[in-house]
Amino acid sequence: MSSVGFVGLGCMGSHMARNLLKRGRQVVAFDVDPKRAAELKADGAEIVKHPADVAAATKELVTMLPNSAIVRSVYKESNGILATIRAGSLCIDSSTIDQSASIEIASLVAEKQSAYVDAPVSGGVGGAQAGTLTFMVGGDQPHFDQAKPLLELMGKTVVHCGAVGTGQAAKICNNMLLGIQMIGVAEAMNLGIKMGLDPKLLASIINTSSGRCWSSDTYNPVPNVIEGIPPSKNYVGGFGTTLMTKDLGLAQTASTEAKAPTPLGSLAHQLYQILSKHPDFKDKDFGVVYQFLKNN
Amino acid sequence: MSSVGFVGLGCMGSHMARNLLKRGRQVVAFDVDPKRAAELKADGAEIVKHPADVAAATKELVTMLPNSAIVRSVYKESNGILATIRAGSLCIDSSTIDQSASIEIASLVAEKQSAYVDAPVSGGVGGAQAGTLTFMVGGDQPHFDQAKPLLELMGKTVVHCGAVGTGQAAKICNNMLLGIQMIGVAEAMNLGIKMGLDPKLLASIINTSSGRCWSSDTYNPVPNVIEGIPPSKNYVGGFGTTLMTKDLGLAQTASTEAKAPTPLGSLAHQLYQILSKHPDFKDKDFGVVYQFLKNN
Amino acid sequence: MSSVGFVGLGCMGSHMARNLLKRGRQVVAFDVDPKRAAELKADGAEIVKHPADVAAATKELVTMLPNSAIVRSVYKESNGILATIRAGSLCIDSSTIDQSASIEIASLVAEKQSAYVDAPVSGGVGGAQAGTLTFMVGGDQPHFDQAKPLLELMGKTVVHCGAVGTGQAAKICNNMLLGIQMIGVAEAMNLGIKMGLDPKLLASIINTSSGRCWSSDTYNPVPNVIEGIPPSKNYVGGFGTTLMTKDLGLAQTASTEAKAPTPLGSLAHQLYQILSKHPDFKDKDFGVVYQFLKNN
């Protein structure tokens, strides 16, 4: 069985690549940070100097990168994937980026007689490490079928969302809704507490009523309503305000491009923009919006 | 066993009073609309001419009225409850009104050596008819204990929320969150569909992810994602935009009084204010916000 | 010439009453704070023990109080104005309060065969001291004509806005718009500066374009764009975030009651609610919203 190529060995990518190694695949990898690369080398990967070297060495490539601009560079620059990609390759981009960027790259890959799927993930660093990620995949059916076994080495659930770009759409829409709900729960809990309700009682009422949601029943942002989650551990760990801001920003770009109004999604984005610049909140779990509203 | 007094025989109150009759209690009732009163008389209630007559005839009184101003009138006017209430009475107000109004009335009732609990409901007209309402009750423990058996004749779940006014707080906070989530789901579904996702697929992804909520998995506002609910029946029936506007308005008054910021709750209120004036949307179920956003 | 009654000798009221004294009127006054009362006594006023004593002693009464609840108390309590008011009196309420409160009090005053106008002010503490306030007056024409000479002793401009309550309407609508514009200018300036524009140049472009407004050309919130105003003096003095929050809250109550959607006014309210709880911003001029957005 041939090697798998991997570009982007950050918090998420390093665990994903390591799971490929653990489950018997050889990996040829690249990262801009030599230290990150060296760590994966110690675990058995072959490290190369450029994305182009990865594409030259393998025909299944996974990319896990921070934003649209970096994905474009990794594919399009002179030392990039497209410079050396061989016909019949399969590119899996697990980055969370603009749908329009996914569609653009897919089209450039197709010109090289190769396939591309967007496959952003949910599940966080914990899921990446445990190999329990969910992949939301956009691409033609045969390409999805081809990608699925590889993705199952890194995750537990692999969902086919439709054509190229729909993986991004599913990720962005879910996370926009999540951001709205987390702020909404923070508002409702803060208001209710100030009106005299006990936090746990209010949460239990909401959780059996029409206000029920993941942000209330599984990840309630009020400390000690649910034990063991970041809001009960001073908002350390979890899903940071900066990452939430990024995903809400992608939703805003999508809203503008699709001419689909998202008034609450847009306000959620602006509120997380404010939080992610605030010294007390910027390095915290996104549930910290409760403290931002309560602040006194 | 003595009679129960009932003031307010509207869409909700008439069913609630009828359930008292069905379950063996005698009812002395008043409504401003003689037609409403006559209907309950046909079912066995005694009809009187003023709220004061209700209070003179019974020592357990239930009120179910549209807003704070009307509750104040029914209690405080010269022909109102407080004019004739006897010491040792129990007043149960099931109206959804400002917490400050509940607290004010409770204090006036206490001056008459009587008890007051606020007990707003969830469950809608269907729940009122079936006797399956949930009551969120605010009041001292002995008053709650006293009210509970009576409330159980009209509902399935009776929750003690704390001191007087906390029933209103629980209702308002849950419904504010509900309004936020419904708009959020409408935004996410509309955006995702415009980005190429199948509506049912997107809903199923959200419902197994962190965006999961009642407004997505039980009451999805996109037609035909869930069969049998108002959004799949041209938004007929259900919970109207006008009622949602009312509850969000109560949340705004509470936010201002409590100095508890609710940016999303506030924007949700304004959006439903706009919908509830729009000829196409004002008489529809609140899920119609999806059509408002999609509008084209 | 008979005495003028005055209730409420706070930051504004003390200066207003003093201007009456300076311009030759005798003043009978009350304040809950004996220290405030003693200060005005030293300037020549007669001090009495209750609002009722003021109403017993004079037939022209000015009230300048912090909110609707206090205005209601001062008029309606057993020692209040309505207890002793004589037929043919004129009540001028310069408090900024809910329109519905003004209308309620006017109606109670009318029952005593007396007149009431609402006459909220703009111009701040500086204008109160200098006697250059603007009064926005709501009331019948004869009552306005009667109030005008007295108001001109305390202010420079006296505008008749229409029936009782329209003075409040004018004040609330202008200040809601002001709050929106101040945040809008803060957003535009912050964004432009981050995009590479010089602050003074950007302000000058806006001030000669369609974005021109008082908050950009007279009270620009970016330090040192305009010298001598609070934003250039560390936001000390001026119009505090707490007062802006109060006026925006009144606008929200009005929006809810009038069923008039105010999405930006509502969001402005929520943002100032957040600022007015923040330790760095709560005691500052309302232009400090620029620092809140810039925060880094």
Place this chain on the structure above:
Amino acid sequence: MSSVGFVGLGCMGSHMARNLLKRGRQVVAFDVDPKRAAELKADGAEIVKHPADVAAATKELVTMLPNSAIVRSVYKESNGILATIRAGSLCIDSSTIDQSASIEIASLVAEKQSAYVDAPVSGGVGGAQAGTLTFMVGGDQPHFDQAKPLLELMGKTVVHCGAVGTGQAAKICNNMLLGIQMIGVAEAMNLGIKMGLDPKLLASIINTSSGRCWSSDTYNPVPNVIEGIPPSKNYVGGFGTTLMTKDLGLAQTASTEAKAPTPLGSLAHQLYQILSKHPDFKDKDFGVVYQFLKNN
């Protein structure tokens, strides 16, 4: 004197090019619409087949195009300007586009030893026709000096905003503020009228108070408050909701890229997105937001 090149002969560009002809310059022009091109030919311009032909024939080029993507195409495609541009040319882009697009094009032009300034306009179709536009110019001082005489043939005011991209910044920031203010004035006027104020009286109070702005004193959105402007002519003509939506969308992209929070600008964008899809409002002047809020 050599010819001026012109690409983009739409509502704005056609008038601008015609003013160049009227004031004695020869014009070599291109538009995708042959009809548009033919019209300018009738006025004396030379028409060519591709943007590359324009660049081959002239060393001063003006572009006036609808959005970032089209500007990128006109410059970068195989028949585009960059294919044939000669060293020492000056490119003036008067399109309103993303700052990042301006900066990208400027850098590609520089590689061809040529100069680029962004020079978006205000003044609308009327100003384009009358030659009274305002140009907000971003670029190095020598390039600005070089562009200025040419711009003065098409406009009245030419402002140097700073480095490349700052012309876009000035335009976007002003127009974001304009959008916020127009909605704010519409909210305040609608609320005040519902509270009993006469529209002209309310406008006059605002216009002499701290709520004063261009959208109240020059372009009031309430019909017949100011005669002769689009709001008094059924919102026909003027600045359409679609164009306002576009500019607010550019502001949102800028806000996301610059990490500069713009909560009101963002909400203004979403509201205009909703309006620009509504059959009654999408082809109207942007003051029609007053009707959207008033709607009943």
